[in-house]
Amino acid sequence: MPSTAKRTLVLLAAVLSVSSCATKRDVRDLQAELTTELRRIAAAQDSLRVFIMEQSLQTQDTLRNASRELVDIRGDVLNQLTRIGNKLDQIGELAGQNSLNIASLRDQMQTARRPVSSSNPSGDEGDFGAGGGVMSEGSGAADASYNAAMRQYNRGSLTAARAAFQQFLLSHPSSDLAPQAHYYLADVMVQSEELEPAIEEFSKVFELFPSATVVPDALYRVGLLHMELGNENDAEAFFERVVNTYPDSRVAEFARARLGEIGSPAP
Numbered sequence: 001m002p003s004t005a006k007r008t009l010v011l012l013a014a015v016l017s018v019s020s021c022a023t024k025r026d027v028r029d030l031q032a033e034l035t036t037e038l039r040r041i042a043a044a045q046d047s048l049r050v051f052i053m054e055q056s057l058q059t060q061d062t063l064r065n066a067s068r069e070l071v072d073i074r075g076d077v078l079n080q081l082t083r084i085g086n087k088l089d090q091i092g093e094l095a096g097q098n099s100l101n102i103a104s105l106r107d108q109m110q111t112a113r114r115p116v117s118s119s120n121p122s123g124d125e126g127d128f129g130a131g132g133g134v135m136s137e138g139s140g141a142a143d144a145s146y147n148a149a150m151r152q153y154n155r156g157s158l159t160a161a162r163a164a165f166q167q168f169l170l171s172h173p174s175s176d177l178a179p180q181a182h183y184y185l186a187d188v189m190v191q192s193e194e195l196e197p198a199i200e201e202f203s204k205v206f207e208l209f210p211s212a213t214v215v216p217d218a219l220y221r222v223g224l225l226h227m228e229l230g231n232e233n234d235a236e237a238f239f240e241r242v243v244n245t246y247p248d249s250r251v252a253e254f255a256r257a258r259l260g261e262i263g264s265p266a267p
Contacts, residue, residue, distance in 0.1 A: 142172040146181060153184055162188045179205050179212035186221070199225050216242055216249035223258065236262050 149164030165185040169178060186201035202225070205218035223238030235258070242255040 142168070142175040142177060145171060146175070146177045149181065150184070153188065158188050158191055162192075179209040179214050179218075182208070183214045183218055186218070190221075190225070195225050195229060216246040216251050219246075220251040220255055223255065227258065227262070232262055 145164070145168045149161055149168050152161035152164050155161075162185065165181050165188070168175075168181050169185070172178065175181075182201055182204045186198045186205075189195075189198035189201055199222055202218045202222045205212060206215045209215070219238050219242045223235045223242070226232075226235035226238065239255040239259050239262075242249065243252050243259070246252055
């Protein structure tokens with residue numbers, strides 16, 4: 001028991017013990033001493049309460065400062081990660097552009113080494129048709145550009161592949177490889193979770209190249225994307241289009257299965 005409490009109890013006991021035999025003055029003295037002791041205890045309690053409040057306020061300030069510092073640190077880390085991500089995207093784009101440049105230079109070197117055709121003694125490059133026997137520079141450049149884009153796609157370099165396919169389609173919009181380029185560009189968008197732009201890009205395959213071999217696949221992928229977006233009626237329309245128009249295609253069975261999932265009877 002603390003000494004102050006012991007002392008108070010002693011005083012109380014003393015007051016009780018002498019109340020019957022002590023003089024009134026003695027009682028008053030004891031009462032005064034008891035009152036003084038009680039006041040001293042109250043003052044000590046007030047001092048302790050103030051000390052505890054001060055310590056609590058200091059602790060709260062420390063926690064607030066630590067919280068602000070943590071927020072600042074988290075913000076700095078996020079900013080650093082964002083800058084790193086941007087740098088990686090730039091590196092990927094540069095790598096894709098370098099691949100295109102290298103492919104273009106390789107194609108130019110191969111063109112420069114070709115012998116001059118006897119049917120074209122001037123040495124001018126050009127497309128001589130099926131019987132000419134000379135590959136045009138445009139065709140070789142398209143192949144090289146497309147292959148460079150596919151290399152980036154196969155590596156999983158989505159940013160570089162996107163830039164490479166877009167550059168290919170800008171330079172060779174009517175190439176025989178254009179349908180595949182649109183298809184793989186759309187797939188890059190899907191992997192980047194850009195579903196609605198991917199639908200637009202897949203749609204270009206069957207809108208611009210209705211006889212291309214990848215048309216059934218593009219139609220099926222559009223149906224899948226509509227299904228993922230919750231557009232079941234649109235999804236059903238595309239799956240039925242695959243089944244009805246391309247019943248022997250590789251994806252026709254998949255489309256029938258999807259129609260079953262939707263609850264529509266497969267044709």
